[in-house]
């Protein structure tokens with residue numbers, strides 16, 4: 001299948017520049033350890049840590065997720081939202097295109113005594129099944145975070 005971008009070329013270029021800048025900063029940041037909504041997270045270099053803006057998403061996950069739900073955390077990073085959902089009793093799959101965050105998320109799950117499944121996947125390439133809630137803090141310059149929920 002041929003990939004055809006749906007964004008105009010100048011927007012694609014803006015996003016590419018934003019990515020390069022963001023990942024350069026992340027690589028330079030070194031390992032971070034933080035206490036976030038009661039989770040003890042270790043975030044290696046090159047992996048996104050929760051920020052003041054992503055805090056809105058973390059709090060939405062805590063408010064939204066019910067025990068027994070199936071949750072997909074797309075672009076899981078440190079695993080933060082997957083772990084918040086799993087802590088609430090959901091059955092959780094967290095995926096990331098980059099293996100470094102996947103390893104970090106697995107280690108953070110063990111560190112916090114929470115069970116969730118993590119795997120490398122380019123968006124939905126390695127994702128099967130149905131989910132009650134999809135959480136994504138997508139990597140983009142200044143766009144809002146999103147959650148999608150099936151109708152209850």
Ligand SMILES: C[S@@+](CC[C@H](N)C(=O)[O-])C[C@H]1O[C@@H](n2cnc3c(N)ncnc32)[C@H](O)[C@@H]1O
Nearest residue numbers: 048049050075076077096097098122123137139
């Ligand atoms: C802004 S970070 C969010 C990390 C985490 N969810 C959080 O809230 O802290 C976006 C994440 O999406 C991942 N990502 C980027 N492109 C992806 C793709 N095509 N498929 C899956 N994950 C992707 C990145 O590696 C990164 O970990």
